[in-house]
Amino acid sequence: MTMLEHKYSRIEIGLRDRFVYNSNNYVVISYDDRYYRFQKEDDVHFEMRLSHEEIYQAILDQKATVSYDYHTKSGSKMRQIIGDKVLADFSDDFVKLARYREHLILKYEQYCAENFRTPRGQELEGLLKTWSLQVQGVEGKRKSRCDKTNDTFGPPTVKSFHRYLKEFLSCERDMRSLLPRHHGPGYRHQAIECPESYQIWLEVARSYASRRRPSKAFLLKVVHARIFEENEKRSQAGLKLLLAPKRKRFESLIKAMDEIEVVAGRDGPAFARAYYKSKMAGYDIERPGQRVEFDDWNVDLMTLLVECGIWGKLSPVVQANLQKVRLWFCTAVDAATRYVLALKATFEPNSVAVIGALEMMMSDKTHISQTVGAKTPWIGLVRPETAYTDNGGPYISDATRDAFMLCKVDLTRPPAGHPEKRPFIESLFKTLSGYILAFFDGGTQSSVAKKGDYNAEANATLTVDEFVHLFIRAICDIYHNQPTARLNGNTPHNAWVEKTSQYNTRAVPSRNELRHIFGTTVDNKKITSAGITNWGVPYNSEVLQSVRRAKGKQLYKVRYHQNCLSAISVQIDGKWLTVNNTIGMDHTVTLAEWIYARKQLLQANQEKVKDQLVAMYTAINDLRRAGESAALRAGISPHMPTAHGMKLLAQQLFEGHDVQFSQRADIELDDVELSDDPLRRGQVMPIAHRTSVLAAPEIPAVVEDNDDHSQF
Template sequence: MPESHPSEATRFRFSMDDYIAVDGKAYRPVSVDRRGHILRGLEPDGDGPLAEFRHEDLYALHVDGRLTVRPGWLGAGAFQARRRSDAENLADLPETEQHTILWRAEWCDRFLQMEKDLPSMTRSDRAMTLAIPQIHAAVATLEAAWQGQGGRRARAGSKVAVSHPPSPATLRRWLRLYQAAGYNAVGLRENWRRCGNRLPRADGDSHAFALAGARAFLDSRQPTRRMVYDSYLAELEDENRRREEAGGPLLAKVSPRTFNRHISNLDPFQVQCGREGVDAARRKHRITAAGLQVIRPLQRVEIDECNLSLQVLLTAAGAWARLTAEQKRLVERTRAWVTLAIDAATRCIVALRVFADPPSSASAIAAIEMAIFDKTHLGQVASAQSPWNMCGLIEEVVTDSGSAFIARETKTVLTSLGIRSMNPPAKMPEMRARVERVFGTLQGHFVKYFSGQTFENVVIRGDYDAQGNASIDMGELNRTLVRWVVDAYHCSAHEGLAGETPASAWRRLTAKYGVTPPPDARTRRSVFGLSCTRHIQGKGVRVLGIHYQSPELQRLRRSTPEVEVRVDRFDLGEISVKAGDGWLTVKPAVPGLNLHRVTWWEWTATAADLRRRHADAASLGIPVVREALSTIRREGLAAAERAELGSPIIGEEALERAEKDLFLSFAFQDDGTRGADLLEGVPQVADQQQAVHPTPLAPARHGPDPADDPNWKHFQRDQFEIHDEDEE
């Protein structure tokens, strides 16, 4: 029998370099114990007071969208990557640069893997010349796959472009940049955009002398950069004195900035060895050391896809005999594609999506998103009795070399989130043994958990012309599979866990190690959001009938009238607008229109309802919209669609179709209400969490919020009014 237990909060894990913001106030981690985390506030003038957050409070803040975590943000590697690339993650860069950076990262990752596997592999010209052709063959195959459409391979005979391989010197330079950026791919971005007068201020001998002095930084006494530079100046003075006495040319002094650049260009592994010892270096740079055993939740997640035979399932469930002849003919020719992700440490299934269409990059990305974020709502829609609250940022994703997983779009998502990806060679399923075994269990055992009647409902018939209108109910199949995962598989003893259930293993290991929280709303929008292009008008940008506006957006309008926009289908309360290499966060412009946590499905259902009931109205008042939206949510009319169980993946085409069909003439009347929540008083999944306040461990000092834009801070809505002649 499945075990039952109350829903428990997932315990989060932070590193000392993580940036954490709670309701906009910035913190950094200090310590953690069984009770919770101790965080120190970050103030403009230095460190702020300590505050304690219990584990359950942090989880509640995450569910409510009030917790922001940027892993490694405060670390030297992340700073170096941002400094070099002027971008936070790969999704912020133009598509052409994304391709180049992904290509370079593949070269670096594959060479680092060869260094790990082959003790004889070095970074000498001779060794790298032998390795480059092997890497080029694999990367060229991957690069050709990237040129397919939607993650599907290009047709045989079609022409593809393959980039020329790098030289050993170029590959070594990429490796240094990659390691200095903490293995963040954006650190591989070229600096051509900063081209200008770069003539050297010192000759080669002077730079060689400075470089030799910079190597004094590799000292176990751990001198500071300033100490090493002062020592270099003293040695330079002595060397020039000797040269002057011998009548030779004097060496030029390099600036502190140039000297620091010499230090930064030293191999990070060598720096770590010299300053902290070989053992510490190997632990820190584990990507080039021996593999680690999987012990933490979400340390390794295996993802795969399989073709599911509905006839086999229905027959095993005892439902086949009760189907009509036309239903049997339909089922015989129908197969569903299942994309599944399993956590290696706990054996918990963290994502399960069933599609009627063949796999693509869109289905792979949908599974990755599902694996990262909380799935409590999905379990509720499927009527599961146990919680499906497994969530967190994945450390490493392991897939096969299917076109959906090696597609450029999929690689961009993983790289933007800082998730390592591994694609074992083909015909080696033992490298993904856990997910392969789950597929066997899926097809052989899960039907025993349900009656034949349940599976009869998977096949539905139309009201007329039964043979012509019979179809497979993918939503019912998805809900059935979710109930099996959450109530049966997660709560049954697992041989690979020595008899422990996956749900119990998740609770035990998250209590011991924790997990990195999922990305915040802004990052989710930029990585997983729907993309569209809009013109900036006097009222801002219009998406799904809503005008979004801000002063920064209007300033952007002067230089870039047409912009890329990202929309989170789970929260229409904000959108992201591309501005250079970053994103602006913009809110709705209509006073009284607060769409915080209103989903795509609730909003489109509301628009359809209003269009049907108020077809003759030129514009609608906010109270009318509020009442319709509240009814949709209160009655749960869009809950199943929000769960995306069996529904097609929403893409850019669906957004543009909704604009045309529902919002072409959609307009609001301003009722004068300022900032009223359209869903005030309407129950939501996370509303049962109580308000969370940190426990101060010292007298609190309040400073400016580092996460806010200072220009927006002083902006008052009633002071901002723009009239556009072409809109009046």
């Protein structure tokens, strides 16, 4: 089958979204199969027309971004409440309280769905106390002593709980709406004029949810008849007469009832259960990114090599290293095209791998396919609409939920023990296992046989990272080009090319948005005359200096991304300001390359040379010509440094050392080249030792001694 060429993906932009193009804000007026027609938000007379291909290219070139649901009621309300803050910008106590309130709401919704009724009054108050203990895990435990601090929360009142529920639903179930904030005394609700009258109104209104299926007009006559009958008795007894409700007032009591409670009462619980049940029997998935499924795939390298017949040809040293290695792949697959969007390797399932797979799904991966030597480019990138995961620890963690929420991706977890609810990812693993075995057996074994005089037992140097490369190459070159019956004989690659040209897809985040969501936050950064220095790179702007002149010596939060050091985000008055570097560094320089260049500078004892930037750029070019930058930028190795290790590395390489750049470097950075890897040629041969960029450097005596930060 002929492999189709991918030209562009159709980007989905709705009438409620904001389209930012060349720093101008636009809204969509109309669109068709070829063009979008936009109008400026602040100038209704200015219109612009762009084709789908132009929009796709502008997003890739960082000239355009899409802010989804920007002009919705919930989006405007969230911006009014918290601005552009994320959960990391609030204190841990505030976030913990918001999560506690969210769990109470989920308990409340579960109770209503199971019992087809809404608890009220004292019943709800008792349930809140029970749920509060269950959520915080203190049910059945002894109360803490009076001289000990108590870090648990008390149950909210019924009135406060209903306020939380209303805010939560009005903000599209965004947990940030439950964060504590000062509101003042609030609105005082008008007291009920006559409690006895209101009791009769409410009693008759609730009879609307009965099998007799009365109309609202009929119940209004019933309540008036009840009031008339009671007033006759009261007039004879000389008591105060009751009040009859108006039509709108009475119908408001009926509308206040839950819809599922009304349907269950009028049509029966069985009908209500079937009517409000989530539709999971069929999957009408057409658009790329409409449904993306996540799951973890466990691979035992020793078992795989034994089945392929390669294990006996490896040296005892390699066998000893690989005997206990078990890799986990966090995988994301598109349901509409069966296209693999992300594959993140780790030694054990964790939320870091899930978040990394989410970012990989929305990032360009063509450099990864080039790095592993695949002939088919890895072109799939999309911001999904809904992600389906299991109920494992990495997927229910707070960090994972926060990442999906900030990316504006709905996160759905089907019930545990029902893999059929995620059929696409489950069938993918069975298919991939056969392809991987065929790839190893047909490629690696044949290359060993062709060599003849090659001593595999003495020279085999296959590492875990190279196995990950082989897995990704098998996905790109075999799985993506294999016709499947689920696609009516089409291949996942061709299906992705065809459907992204036919259907609209959500725009992927820009570099600034990726840094805002997936970046690393550093505290206690001071603004000097040279701006802010992070990892030895100076960042400065006129706006930053105006803040320095206005506020003096204050400490600020800084957020950066390891794959792009050209700019950082600085939090000023609760808002994030993008600040570019002042040494001309482009967006291709990664943190790993910058660390390698710094280590080379220190090891060569060139810390006091005049043009340090030229020396560091020269080291980066050497790394790129050697082909190591491609593997570092791909970020597919399971050997990932911890956050604590990166902090110690920053202290060792940059703190206490003079990193000054007097001018921009005249030298230009080379393009990233691929290293010479025999696996790309289908051969098993010894390879050169690769540079461990993120390892602790060997620094000459010119560096100050610091035993506490010498290793990590």
